Amino acid sequence: MDGLTAAGERKIAWAATWMPVLSMVRDRLREENSVAGRRIAVILPVDLAEAGAEVAVAFQGAMVHDDVAAGLAARGVSVFARRGSSPEEELGFFEQVLARRPEVVIDDRADVIRLAHTTHPEVLETLVGASEETTSGVVALRAMEADGTLNVPCIAANDARCKFLFDNRYGSGQSTISAVMDSTNLLVAGKRFVVVGYGWVGKGIARRARGLNARVVVCEVDPFAALEAFHDGFEVLPVAEAC
Amino acid sequence: MDGLTAAGERKIAWAATWMPVLSMVRDRLREENSVAGRRIAVILPVDLAEAGAEVAVAFQGAMVHDDVAAGLAARGVSVFARRGSSPEEELGFFEQVLARRPEVVIDDRADVIRLAHTTHPEVLETLVGASEETTSGVVALRAMEADGTLNVPCIAANDARCKFLFDNRYGSGQSTISAVMDSTNLLVAGKRFVVVGYGWVGKGIARRARGLNARVVVCEVDPFAALEAFHDGFEVLPVAEAC
Amino acid sequence: MDGLTAAGERKIAWAATWMPVLSMVRDRLREENSVAGRRIAVILPVDLAEAGAEVAVAFQGAMVHDDVAAGLAARGVSVFARRGSSPEEELGFFEQVLARRPEVVIDDRADVIRLAHTTHPEVLETLVGASEETTSGVVALRAMEADGTLNVPCIAANDARCKFLFDNRYGSGQSTISAVMDSTNLLVAGKRFVVVGYGWVGKGIARRARGLNARVVVCEVDPFAALEAFHDGFEVLPVAEAC
Amino acid sequence: MDGLTAAGERKIAWAATWMPVLSMVRDRLREENSVAGRRIAVILPVDLAEAGAEVAVAFQGAMVHDDVAAGLAARGVSVFARRGSSPEEELGFFEQVLARRPEVVIDDRADVIRLAHTTHPEVLETLVGASEETTSGVVALRAMEADGTLNVPCIAANDARCKFLFDNRYGSGQSTISAVMDSTNLLVAGKRFVVVGYGWVGKGIARRARGLNARVVVCEVDPFAALEAFHDGFEVLPVAEAC
16 A cells, blocks of 8 residues: 555545444444445445445545545545546546446436536436535435426435534534634734635534634624524625625 | 521531531631630621620621521521611611620621721620631721721631632632623623723633623723733723723 | 503513504504404503503513503503512413403413413413414424324424524523623623524524624533534633633 | 745734734834844844844744745845744844844843853843743743842843733643644644643633533642632643543
8 A cells, every 4th residue: 555545545444443333333334235336426435345345535636635535545446536626527537427327326416417418318218316515516416306307316415403503513514614814824813814604604604713812703694693693693784794 | 497497508508518618617617716705797698606606796788688698697606687777777786796895896888896996896805816808908907997996806717818819719709790680681692791801800700701702801900900901802992992 | 640550661662662563463453443443362462452452461580570560550451460469470470361251362481381281271271372482392392293282283383583683692692681780780791601503593692792802602401502602712612611 | 035035024013913012012122223233142033133133043943934034034124034944043143133233132042041051141241131931941040040140130031021911821821722733633622732831821622622522630739829720710730640
């Protein structure tokens, strides 16, 4: 095992120790033999390969860590991804995933599901179903459904309470703050921090920014959410006055 | 035991269950027999009577609960206090305490110590020492010391870390917020809350107000304390702009 | 105007200065002449009398301030309430309200609506509609609706976002903490504070208790809410282990 | 200007926009001509070169960003540092700095001041004074002073209120949390976070961890600081029970 793969393997193993529920799901799938031999396309990496599925993964260059990609490949996943890949390359990656005629697509931003409906309709013949992770992806798929152009059953993973109550608020809340700290290298304490939108993600960001002693201003057009922000102790202003 | 006394006794017993350190001190004093028979004047109620001292208590009308006063009397303390007493009555109470020629004065605001130095100098003949609880009282006594007019050794109880780190910040912090809530009957969440001064008391008030979701502004003339308030995430403004 | 009434009038006027939306509603009702002369029964005091309605108010003895009751009476409201009234007296108060044959009932805990359906069915002949404020009251009315025994249209005021997002979380959150402080006279900081249930009210209490530096434990049987409490940084335990 | 230097220059310029006080100091030094031509050794990078001094910088490999080092060199600073340098190399860097016979040493951890007192005593002949940044460095220098072995006047920069009230609490508080997030890639919310020591740094870490919804336990042997942690709402435990 080369150094890159070993580094990725360590990261994957580390993450797994903090994901007991995912491990339980994997063990159950393996025991029930329910995904063995199925062809699955994944846009976010998961444990399906270990449960016996033929898994192909593609993802956006900005989100790829090459060592993790190598580690996934070493676990038997077909990986189509490279750090810093261009949009053209990404399109190529998605097409390679579709060329494997997946029976299930686990999508993130609905890019692959939409490709299957536009330039690669032959994929729909064998596609049993799909799952979509993001708010924006679900919005797009709902629009297709309303137009009568959605031809495969989809699970709106985004709408699960375990998704939006947690991933959006705590996950995106922390990763946004962390990204701001890493990219600015500034002290958050005492800084004026403007959060535009007080949905689940905005709530998560605003509370964490305050938890690091920023002075937080919330901008929000929905009157109920704006009132919530106000009663949560934030200053509430129109964007034009806040920035 | 009449109803008032019984109510006071219940309150005193309730408070005692939350004061294990004070109980330990009382037990040690009793065991060592160190205050038995001493004449002590107290401006805040304590457990000395139970340790065998002859205790006389006086306090300001605004701080008196008549049932607690009755309860103290039932425990053998000489109590000179009445809810809603006038300043003239309070002066009379203090003088009655001094008439007992206390050997020790445990003061709160230095009123009694100062009386002993001005209109009742005969008390100083038998006064062994005094303790003062408040910041303002200690300031007054230090000024007397500098003038050479302080004629009794005093303990600046206020300067103990166990006093200013805790009583000022947590105690006054909470009781101020509680008083604002009780007297205004308003929701704190979303209110603009101006805290003038960011010393121990101000820090305690500001954090609690924020903990109840107020939007807190701090006014502070000391530049270090103002910078602290700023980095603690508060808006910092001159009083004229904050109010 | 006697002293009690004057004190109540001052409190009512004070509260009104903090209720701009209610004042706007009152002014619109008055302008549109939409409640003039209507007979309305109210279990929580509001501004309808000033908009021209014939308002009768009753409420539970524990929630009555006699001065406010006197102040309402001075404003032309028929008040049936007395501080410390017994349950029997309260029943009598409710019946006096119903005897006025209200066209509209604005209820709090659904006591009056239920009385109208059980022992005073004649009231239903002229009752146009009702509104219910509390979660528990709405649950009771929904059960009656399911049984086919609810004979008057009801507005579930409790289910308005402006109610449960704000009144429950911020209002009950603060008043619970305030009641604990007033009745125990203890420092909240450092105390172990157990909150049973992490709905809107529980969330409001837990955050405020933490905002006053308590160590908060949340008990919750719903797994999503328990996970929320956990990710909000609270210790989560079964009641049996928490207490 | 090569790419590395340009990247470093951008970072230095970015940091400067957030350091108005440092810019004011630099401008005053330049105006007063007070450091022009002086030989200064610096272990943390500052703006002295632009004020006309001959500045030599060395620092530990773990703290070096090669682009910033290149940017400093481009501004005329003599830089002795390389990302990932070994302790032996660092010793060499410090010696090169000392070989320039600095008149002033601005130290961080007192490494260079101690070297000048041990293996390079000739430097002391021309060394006018030194400044030390860290708590641990100041402790070491105080010990030397007590032993009579400190032969140069030192400023304990660490003891300035602007240092320990801010750098320790807010700066180290944030950078520690940020480092934990970056190195573990885990959600902080809901994690049990043990902070050993409740001094300025520990206070800063504990509050930020709680601000990100961790469940924080504080370990502290000083009883006053432990009581503070307790009243700040943290669980307080011996290390053996906390971990």
